[in-house]
Amino acid sequence: MARSSRIPFSTDDSLWLAIGLYSALVLVIGVPLAMIVLWSFADGWFPPALIPTAFTLEHWRQIVEDRGLAEATLRSILIATTVTALSGVIALPTAWAMARFPFRMKRAVEMFVLAPLIVPGLVVAVGVGQLFLSLRLAYTVPGVILVQLIGTLPLMIRLLSASLGTIPEDLLLAARALGASPLRAMLAVVLPLSVPTLVAGGLLTFVESFQEFDMSFIVGAPLVETLPVRLFFYLDGSGIRFTSAAVVSLILLAPVLIVFVLAGRIMRDDVMASGMGKL
Amino acid sequence: MKGDQPNGRTIALLLLPGVGLLALLFGIPLVSGIFGSFGLGMGAGRNAGPTLASYAKVFGDPRYLAGLRTTLYYGAMAVLVDLVVAIPLALALGRSFVGRKLFNGLYKIPLAVPGIVVAFAMLTLLEQGGFLSRVLHLVGLSLPRLVRDPWGIGVIAAMAWKDIPFMTLIIVGSFAAVPEELLHAARAFGASPLRAFLKVRLPLAMPGITAAILLSFIRSTGSFVIPDVLGASYPLPLSVLMYQAFRDSNWPLVYAIGTVLMLASFLILLSYYFLTARIVAPAGGGGR
């Protein structure tokens, strides 16, 4: 974003600006995150201590020993992987149709595809939850997978149709002229060219699924525990367990941040904002 | 070169998996929910309908009216805080300063933090006996009640923390979508940098900014983890009340609250679509 400044700045000014911004950054973002990290290693941290009096790895060892936590982690990974794979496969034909063909109800379909992102997850989930209760899908892993798809499909469809729309029609016609049937043209030309978007979209979808709470909670809890659901139980009601909560928070954050950086390399700002902001 | 378009049937088939699945999982429950709120329709929602009994309960019971107020309050306050921080931040990002590129990546971190983790972090910070109160204690001050307090300060802080990067991103994008030439033209016609910003850049960025505000508001209406963890036990926002009704299997109530929330969302969605349709036109190269 190499925009020329509207107002010329001397290096002095921009240095102060930088100092101010970074200080704010450390305070506003750094401190809360530091809290979590500290709590995960804290061995007794009571007021008025500003940092824990002692540190321990005990809470981290809990991950392995606490079966519920280990299970929840594995379950979250399994669900996120499945949701990602399914989203990609299901979104592809829809995104293709939307990217390349004008059709009469296109605007309506666009809005419909966008709607699940706008309507709060809670509202969607209670509606789906009731349906799943009658279908005996409630409190099951497939149920959680399906309900998460509601949130990830619109994202994938939007990302994919943006990228599929950039493939020049000439390339497909050239492939057809060279003897490829429409299907082979898709596989040999469209798919390879979509890989960056599929990867980036896949990463974002994995993240979204891994950290999804609202809908997984309504449909799954208390029988199906994903990691975010488990975290909620550590925070809910009496006996809040900060130390365990901290550990789970970090587990939730670590892959998300890694993927965030990776996806950031592949995609542009605004596309990623759409992804993360679930626009 | 363009070929003939495929026929409607092929297009429908292509759309089927995605749109179909969404229709089944999202569309149908939503519609049935609307019907259910009137006591109509299938399954648990069926009463001697059609009836407005559930709506009467929602709007008659002080708990739920308070809930509506609380939902709107949280949403509006969060957006306000967002704007107060995001607009100056967006402006700052438009200038060059040392370490701008790195900052550009770092300030987006809250986007990646799930709501519950935010709730937890805020809890450790803002609670009585939390980090902030201990820091203030050092200098002899005491922290007012910020969590589970009547003003919902903790809730608003957490919502804002999570939303500000998103808002900032949108606003930066909206500012950037205004062609530089327009600003140059304004300057050429005698406007100072400030006036050029106020009279040209800001108005043209407004549709995008407004869209961001509306979307943020909607998301906050559905947020129930943060109010649940950080908010007072009374009054509860509609989102939490809805969850409680769900747990009690009080379906008509669930649908009534849900429909109210959803109606608000759809109204906002429609205005969003009108606004974004207008953004593409004036900003020339801003659209795809």
Add this chain to the structure above:
Amino acid sequence: MAHLRIAGLTKSFADAVALHPTDLDVEQGEFITLLGPSGCGKSTFLRMLMGIAAPSGGAIWLAGARIDAMPPEKRNIAMVFQSYALFPHLSVLGNLAFGLKMKKVPKAEQERRIAHAVRICNLGPYVARMPRQLSGGQQQRVALARAIVMEPDLLLFDEPLSNLDAKLRETLREELLTLHRRVGGTSIYVTHDQDEAMSMSDRIVVMNEGRVVETGTPFDLYRAPRSRFTARFLGRTTLVDALAGKGMARLPWGQMMPIDSAASGPVALSIRPEDLDPALDPDGAGVVTGFQFLGSAVFYHVLAGDIRLTASAPAREAPIPAGSRVALISRAPLHVLDDSAGAAS
């Protein structure tokens, strides 16, 4: 039957006819150009030949087989696109091999054909490169080689040179033509550039508003166009109404000049600049109102009576100054247009 035979081919949409029923026969080895302004139907024609647009009526036979109902991948037709359409994710070699893999050509044969195409298109040093590493001219050659390896019955060119600058265009024009002859294939070339059409084609099909205006060799179309449209589209001309009889015509400014037709009565003449020689003459019929010095020739704007026309002369001497009176001497019989062929005027 001709190598490519088109009968009654037409394409219409709800509100317009893109191509009126058209016939065309092309012999093996011919280089045919479809020439016309934007919207004349040449691209629609090409698309139907390729198979990416379905005809509303008519039939196409290629090498004896009827192909108008076949999908593109079954026709033995190759195309060179205006945008080159090279697959960005494949190397030059990958691009060349693509079609051969699709048609499951045996490996040895693939290698032979690719080696041959690489040689005649001079792509030796580039085979391992990716398309984005190549210049426009190189990319166009790869596009051509990719088409040649398919050994198609018909080679289609969709304005392949319009993305290139003028100098490069001239060079590639010659290359394309040379390659066409070496390969011995049949080519249909679409362009709006009349210089390209005239310099490359065995025959030109002039099109306008969805119809074929006329067909002929470049020489015939230039020297003896039948319709006004062709006369104007190919090269410069001045259209003049005259009165004809017994091989002569009386021009509006009174002069009598020989014509190439035995018609009598009112006729329309197409006068090319090189048809008339301006010579300084105080009693001449025309006045020089201005001129364009083009290096090899001078184009004079002459006002004869009410008619503004262009007359050219080789630039061996200093140009005749504006304002001078000149006599117009005809070098060859002037051409009479024949608009009864239903051509657009």
